[in-house]
Amino acid sequence: EVQLVQSGGGLVKPGGSLTLSCAASGFTFSYAWMNWVRQGPGKGLEWVGRIKTEADGGKTNYAAPVKGRFTISRDDSMKTLYLQMNNLNTEDTAVYYCTTDPFIGALDIWGQGTLVSVS
Amino acid sequence: QSVLTQPPSASGTPGQRVAISCSGSTSNIGSNLVYWYQQLPGRAPKLLIHRNNQRPSGVPDRFSGSKSGTSASLAISGLRSEDEADYYCVAWDDIVTGAVFGGGTRLAVL
Helix, strand or coil, X not given: CCEEEEECCEEECCCCCEEEEEEEECCCHHHCCEEEEEECCCCCEEEXXXXXXXXXXXXXXXXXXXXXXXXXXXXXXXXXXXXXXXXXXXXXXXXXXXXXXCCCCCCCCECCCEEEEEX | CCCEECCCEEEECCCCCEEEEXXXXXXXXXXXXXXXXXXXXXXXXXXXXXCCCECCCCCCCCEEEEEECCXXXXXXXXXCHHHCEEEEEEEEECCCCEEEEECCEEEEEC
């Protein structure tokens, strides 16, 4: 089955850290550019960041609100994407989704979403 | 305030055609591809349109996308009750070097 399974969310205090994981199966993870997207309570979608494939240099880009605090990484041997979040603040409270980037072959796979609450 | 501007709401009756606009600038829509997502209540988003006007496999041809200059549009024809959802446009922005979403449009089927 083609899927992304997320883990690692929860409640954290302001200034704290949390790492989200996103395990891929059913498709060639190493070929996929991967994004993290979040959605605050009652709000719209907000792009968090992207990581390209190792073949494309593994380059990362981040949204301004998280740059310098969040780090996206991938382990192709484990078929897993990570989002390390440091110095969290209340505005980071959201459901976080991992997703494939549709730029490559219109691949559209989303994780189930994981809630991060900063309070 | 989102970089891409969408109307917060839209509505139509079953069978009608509705269009949702997405306005940007030369650094995003004007020079990069536009994608559209549908998000049903309580669900993860689903890709409706990629590369401005291409439908992924499985998306009905009732959905179509277009782009002109710094604006894009999603059209839904033959509106159905199951089309009630939030719709988002997104494009890469060369100035912020990141993807930017529209604020989303909530579509009601009356």
